[in-house]
Amino acid sequence: MVKYKRILLKLSGESLMGEKQYGIDEVRLGEYAQQIKEIHELGVQIGIVIGGGNIFRGLSGASKGFDRVKGDQMGMLATVINSLALSSALGAIGVRSKVLTAVRMEPIGEFYSKWKAIDTLEAGEVGIFSAGTGNPYFTTDTGSSLRGIEIEADVMLKGTRVDGIYTADPEKDKSATKFKEITYDEIYTRGLKVMDLTATTMCKENNLPIVVFDMDTVGNLKKVIEGEDIGTYVHN
Ligand SMILES: Nc1ncnc2c1ncn2[C@@H]1O[C@H](COP(=O)(O)OP(=O)(O)O)[C@@H](O)[C@H]1O
Numbered sequence: 001m002v003k004y005k006r007i008l009l010k011l012s013g014e015s016l017m018g019e020k021q022y023g024i025d026e027v028r029l030g031e032y033a034q035q036i037k038e039i040h041e042l043g044v045q046i047g048i049v050i051g052g053g054n055i056f057r058g059l060s061g062a063s064k065g066f067d068r069v070k071g072d073q074m075g076m077l078a079t080v081i082n083s084l085a086l087s088s089a090l091g092a093i094g095v096r097s098k099v100l101t102a103v104r105m106e107p108i109g110e111f112y113s114k115w116k117a118i119d120t121l122e123a124g125e126v127g128i129f130s131a132g133t134g135n136p137y138f139t140t141d142t143g144s145s146l147r148g149i150e151i152e153a154d155v156m157l158k159g160t161r162v163d164g165i166y167t168a169d170p171e172k173d174k175s176a177t178k179f180k181e182i183t184y185d186e187i188y189t190r191g192l193k194v195m196d197l198t199a200t201t202m203c204k205e206n207n208l209p210i211v212v213f214d215m216d217t218v219g220n221l222k223k224v225i226e227g228e229d230i231g232t233y234v235h236n
């Protein structure tokens with residue numbers, strides 16, 4: 001029994017590095033593809049946004065003298081590279097997917113529109129929405145909330161390397177404790193940084209719930225879809 005029929009799954013580009021210091025770890029990519037196949041077989045409609053931090057981020061580029069807008073464009077292209085890799089990995093295990101791009105770049109991907117995205121999901125294909133919002137000064141967290149709202153997803157699943165939202169960054173503060181659930185407002189009032197505020201605000205204003213969970217533990221994605229109580233549930 002699935003709890004969510006249509007999801008927006010946000011995957012961290014950084015997590016795609018797996019054991020590597022840069023780029024794409026084929027083992028991690030294969031694990032992601034296998035988990036996506038598992039829930040696809042449950043009949044879940046799946047929209048995916050994958051980041052690009054394993055390749056390039058505009059903000060870090062700016063600190064090295066890159067023009068911020070050009071740096072962000074490089075970052076958006078990084079998300080397209082990751083999207084093509086994921087689409088290829090899914091194809092290799094028999095799952096059809098379509099890469100839609102927020103910036104026109106046929107034949108690499110089809111230019112994104114809400115209706116093309118929904119048609120893709122309705123056709124039983126996995127939709128991979130690349131290049132984020134298509135605009136600089138955003139991250140794929142915001143790209144994910146935007147696409148999740150557009151496709152009228154039941155939930156946005158933020159699959160990352162931490163297993164939920166904590167009272168502080170668990171990678172820095174070992175005394176931090178995990179929330180089983182939290183409101184969007186509490187994320188603001190406590191100044192929690194797991195997702196950028198633009199993305200949190202969009203989800204709040206459009207009532208799109210979020211589950212932050214550890215995607216790097218194989219099997220967790222299916223557990224979230226089946227309603228098991230893992231990660232942190234964010235709601236109004
Ligand atoms: N309060 C918090 N709770 C959980 N994670 C947090 C918090 N504050 C900061 N973080 C950090 O946010 C990151 C969330 O990962 P994520 O945003 O997916 O990385 P990426 O930027 O690659 O997408 C984690 O690496 C974690 O260390």
Ligand SMILES: O=c1ccn([C@@H]2O[C@H](COP(=O)(O)OP(=O)(O)O)[C@@H](O)[C@H]2O)c(=O)[nH]1
Binds near residue numbers: 133
């Ligand atoms: O709508 C968007 C989405 C992404 N980016 C750029 O692409 C980079 C990679 O995305 P992100 O940092 O979200 O990847 P992740 O954190 O998931 O690795 C960002 O840092 C931005 O530079 C952008 O400019 N606009």
